[in-house]
Amino acid sequence: MLKEVSTKVITEECSITGKETASSNAFDNTVAVLMEASGLDKEISEELVEDFCGQAIKLSCTIKKHIMGNNLMDAGLLLHQLKGSAGNVRAQKIAQYALEAELAIGILDHERCSGILKKIDELLAEFLKRTKEE
């Protein structure tokens, strides 16, 4: 059951290539909050959020593979990393989901964790969406 769920999520998730330039409303809002919090200029803040999107996609794929392989310790470490990075670039919803997934891993609730990772993927897709439309 877990394997089926995870495989599905991985297939869907890895279809986000990360090659698109991130520039949706969610992206712009995150950049604005990061600029306000850090005092960094717009160009650098955009670069940081773009880099975060690329990294988060890779992390999400790897976390799912670890869950499939029942390697929960590494999955937990990467979720912790995702949570911290999302918090640093002010991608607050992703940070919140990463925290929930970390807690789900802690109680061995694989299915809940996979569900949360799917939500993270959807948020990342949102970040990457607008440029595709442009």
Place this chain on the structure above:
Amino acid sequence: MISNIMIIDDSPIDRKVIRKIIEKRLADIQVFEAEDGLKLNESLVCHGIHMCILDILMPIKDGFQVLQDMKKDSYLADIPVIVCTGIEDRKAIEQALILGAYDYFSKPLSEEAMKISLPLKVKNAIELMKKSQGISYLSYHDVLTGLYNRRFYEEEIDRINVKKKSSYFHYYG
């Protein structure tokens, strides 16, 4: 004079965020990065690092082990280390400070940390290291000639003996 700092963190994004914040607020800074604590000691020596920012939770070798290794190495023991970890992880902060960390900050970085405290902590750590290097220079060099003095050679021999687990050298006089 350029100051060299090393950021040791397994997250490339976190390294970059910290790097950008420091580069924006401090002048004459050269930032080096490491994604883990492996072979770090050689790198710290060869880049002449003045201070480190060290993540605690890392795979392969965690921040505590890195900190312990640095404190055991007489060439690196004086380098101030600022540790970073999750905001809820008070035990890790306490443990790092017990092991000799200079200071700490929590992740995710707060607005106050990004704009004020992190750059200032880094600046203070660099100044501390430079003062320490100045004192060290005076205690190991002859003021008149600028050559290494007797104390330097005695301690260097001790270091070699410890490293080779031998006692080939004896002091006279």
